Amino acid sequence: MSRAFVKEGDGGLEPLPDLPISPHPNYVTPRGLALLQTRLAEAQARLAALRARPERLDKLPEAAAERDIRYLEARLRSAIPVDPSSQPAGEVAFGARVEVALADGSRQVWQITGEDEADATQNRIAPQSPLARALLGAEVGDLVIWRKPSGPVELEVLAIAYADPQA
Structure with a gap:
């Protein structure tokens, strides 16, 4: 075998490419x-x-x-x-825990968190998610449209809180 195509070195690896950083x-x-x-x-x-x-x-x-x-x-x-307690109490903003009612009468609670903390299985969503974008700025009693791939879903904002019960 020709030695021309064998890379010799110190046995170390090149650094792995960096993980992508969100532009948000x-x-x-x-x-x-x-x-x-x-x-x-x-x-x-x-x-x-x-x-x-x-x-x-x-x-x-x-x-x-x-x-x-x-x-x-x-x-x-x-x-x-962002200290959630500094957010406007009457409207949905970053850090809010929002209780919503769906058209079928069921209720869900979602918290708007940072991207690294977001976890849909824990009902924590990033501010850039379609659900968070629909909720941001809403007040109790507002109807918002959550644009899902399966079609739009109407939600009624029932409650807004900024205390994290799991903190």
Whole structure:
């Protein structure tokens, strides 16, 4: 085999490409900021443990941890903390927990959080989501249209609160 096509080096990996950073403002709730800080500390601990391994032939896990740390540090640098208690009490804004009624009479509660904290399974949505965009600025009693891929859904805003019961 020709040695012309064999890359020789120190055995290290090139850094992995950075994770994509959202172009939207990085608003965070106090809970979301704490979660980012915890995730960064965990990633740093993971990297330290990987570097302490006696057998370090596989450098990919270290490169992935370094990439995750770069991402989390960037998200923390760009974080714009928003105290939900400073938001207007009578309308839906960032940090709000909003109770809505659907046309079938069922009720749901959603909280508008930062992108890194958003989790639909926990009813936490990012401000850029179609549901959050429909709710932002609404007041109790307002009817809003949530434009879903399956078609528009009318929601009535029943309650707005800014205290996070899981904080």
